[in-house]
Amino acid sequence: GENVEQHPSTLSVQEGDSAVIKCTYSDSASNYFPWYKQELGKRPQLIIDIRSNVGEKKDQRIAVTLNKTAKHFSLHITETQPEDSAVYFCAAIITGGGNKLTFGTGTQLKVEL
C-alpha cells in the first residue's frame, strides 16, 4: 500500500518567516494530495490540495508544489503568523483504489513572536 513520509516532525519559525514542510509518497499511482491543518484539540481541516496533473497551487499565503518524478510534495507558508501554529498533515490518495487517504505523521509548526 501507499506510504507517506513527512518531515520535519517539528518546526519553529519567527513570525514573518517562511515555513516549508516536505512529504514523499511511495506509490506512483497516487493522484491527489491534500494538506490538513489541525489546531490543538480540534478536528483536521483541509487547507489546500493539489492534483497530479498540476505542479503548483497557491492560495494567499500558502502554496503546494508537486514533483511527480521524485514523488514528493511540499507545503509552503509565507509571512507566517501566530495563528499558523498547528499540526500540519500531508496525505496521498489513489482515487482508483477505494479513495483511502494515507496520512503523513504530521509536523508541529510553532510560530514565535
Add this chain to the structure above:
Amino acid sequence: NAGVTQTPKFQVLKTGQSMTLQCAQDMNHNSMYWYRQDPGMGLRLIYYSASEGTTDKGEVPNGYNVSRLNKREFSLRLESAAPSQTSVYFCASKTALVNSYNEQFFGPGTRLTVL
C-alpha cells in the same frame, strides 16, 4: 447544517468492556470513514464505507467492527477494549463516488481511554 457529529466526546473504559462510537453526517455524503489518531503516528484508517450498505477494512481494523446503519450514520464498535485502543477517534465523510477528488470532512473526535 451540523456537518459531521460524533458521540461521545470523551469515554473511559476498563479493559474488556465494549462500546460503540456514533457518527452522523447531514451533508448527504456517500462515503464515511473511521480513523484513529495517536501521537507521532498521524491518522490511520480503521474502516471505511464507500456507500450505504458497504464496508471495508482500512490499515488498522483489528479489534473493531463497523456498521453503516443508513446513509447518514456510521458506527464503530469495540467489542473488548484493550489499552492499545486508547486514542482519539475521528469520523469523516465525503461526497460523490469513491473514485473522485473531494474533501473529507472530519467530525470533532472522540477521546477514548482504556484502563
